[in-house]
Amino acid sequence: MTTVMRNVVAASVLVALILGGCDSNSESSVPTTEKPREKSVPVHVQTVTKNDLDERFSLPGSLEAMVDLSLAAEIAGPVDWIGPTEGSRLVKDEVILTIDSVSQKANLERALVDAEMQQANMRRLENLVAKNLVSRREYDNSVTAYETARQNLKLARIALNKSSVRAPIAGVLDKRFVERGEYVKVGDPVAVIVQVDRLKVLVDVPEKDVRSLHVGEVVDVLQTQIDTGETIKRIGKLVHLAYNADPVTRTYLAKFEVDNHDRQLRPGMIVRIEALRRTLKDAIAVPLYALIDNDGRKVVFVEEQGRAQMRPVEIGRVVRDQVVVQSGLEAGENLIIKGHQLLSDGMPVIVKGD
Known part of the structure; x- marks a missing residue:
């Protein structure tokens, strides 16, 4: 009997130890209810505003002298006197050479x-x-x-x-084709005079831009120096716009008058003109880099109460580095323009200064 009792006591102690171990493991395996803290993404924002946006276009062109005159001999005979040299500035009616x-x-x-x-x-x-x-x-x-x-x-x-070949206009003696003692006949070319204080820009205007130009309109004329990268800017005035299109290029020839009193520009140079196509009134425009492609649609992120909100947008015209947003954004909202590549909808953000 004594032996049986000892076995019962031992078994009871063993069961108690096992149950105690199970309770300890059960308590230690219960997960904590505290959630990990979300990390805020630093971003830069820009307040959305409505503004008038000028849409401009640029076209290449070439410079020509406003007046380019070829002078011919009106009498036959030997050239007996030579005056100004090539490149000389001439006043009106100045004698260039004489014939017989x-x-x-x-x-x-x-x-x-x-x-x-x-x-x-x-x-x-x-x-x-x-x-x-x-x-x-x-x-x-x-x-x-x-x-x-x-x-x-x-x-x-x-x-x-x-017998005296004179300059009919003030300009520059660009070329002289005869020398003293040379015999010329009536009609032989003897000199070329160009007027360079004023130049004209010839531009081939495509059909889509013709309606944006009007005679008397002012445009910017830009010429970039290849060696220095310096840009010379002038104001050009439209003096003629062709009514008939070129049969090959289907473009319309436009002529702009440009002041060149300092003579930095020369005939034959390549320039470009920048003109106003239209003004978009009260447009919402955002930087192109603020747009993100999301499954084939354009979206932006705005900051609201410390969180990023994804907004699908419908876009319109691209004007330089800006794109017009037709729907999806409202004036006064904080558009995220930096740091948005790392965002998803609802993520916490912290707005940084410039």
């Missing part, structure tokens, strides 16, 4: 003497015919001779004037 001027001066003097003699003879006969000392026919012949001499004098003066 010595002979033309001699012809003028001879014509002048002949006209004076014929005039004197006509006046002498006029007195005599009044006294019936000479016939009327003789007097009429003297009148005809005087008129002929007077016309020859006029022609001699014209020929002498034509």
